[in-house]
Amino acid sequence: MLKCNEVTALASDWLDSELTFTERMRIQVHLLMCRHCRNFVDGMAATRNAVRAGIPEEAPYTADLETRIQNRLDQRLTGEAIRAEPSQAHASAGNDRVFQPVGDSDDARVQAVFADIRDHEGYVPNLFRSYAHNPEQLEQVWGRVRSLMFGGRLSATLKNAIATLISQDNGCDYCVYHHHRMLCRLGINTNTLKRFLATAQADFLDEREQALLRLVREANRNPHQVPPELLEEARAAGADDDNIIEAMSVMELYAGFNRLLDSFRIPIESEFADAQGSSL
16 A cells, blocks of 8 residues: 555646556555545645636736636635535534634733734734644744744745645645735746646746755655755755755744644634735
8 A cells, every 4th residue: 555655746646647547546545544645635636726727728927817816716725715615534523623713812921922923914813823822832933933934044935935835735725825925925926826836836936945945845745755866956056054954944834834724724814815915
């Protein structure tokens, strides 16, 4: 039987019907037995369908095209859409496992962190409202996000691309939605983002950044089988060990967020429709 890392590595080819009959049957058997891989494949398929549906492959970039793609993404990647189309695992779990984000809080530590988040984000995302059930963890998590996503040496574009691609691979609609919006805010046009979400080709990054993206993506998907060549490729493209650790830290941070958000089915915040982007 195939292992999970083998299934995730073949998922894109499986969705594109590029595997042999035997390979497809082996994946199908694995998916019948493994809900984690089912969620992964379902998330990948849903995101690809959202960005592809109704859009001609060679469509020129126009304002109308951007609007239509954004509308498709908004329809799929909003809290309402997620609640309307729960995964099989979520549907079987029942509403008693939904984890409620914290609204207003009387805790001074929570209030201080929320105020700092608003200064950076303009609002408090439900991710942090969920951590607010444990003020100490909230302080630590926000401190790390603030240091990593608003500081460091790597560009905000690369770090948000990492968060987007890692979250898509892990099937986390919440983070895909937020970081897609942030990449738009950073100036990446929708046609380019469409290709990125569908193919993982990050033409908007330089050679060093693309090499780092490939490295951390493989580390997320197959941590026990990362080819040494990917590390050497990143170094040859100009990445030093500081860059590599920073990129890996972004991957590790959002892989954890993906699991928390999906495990507790945290909804995308309703007020986000009025926000211009998020570091999340």
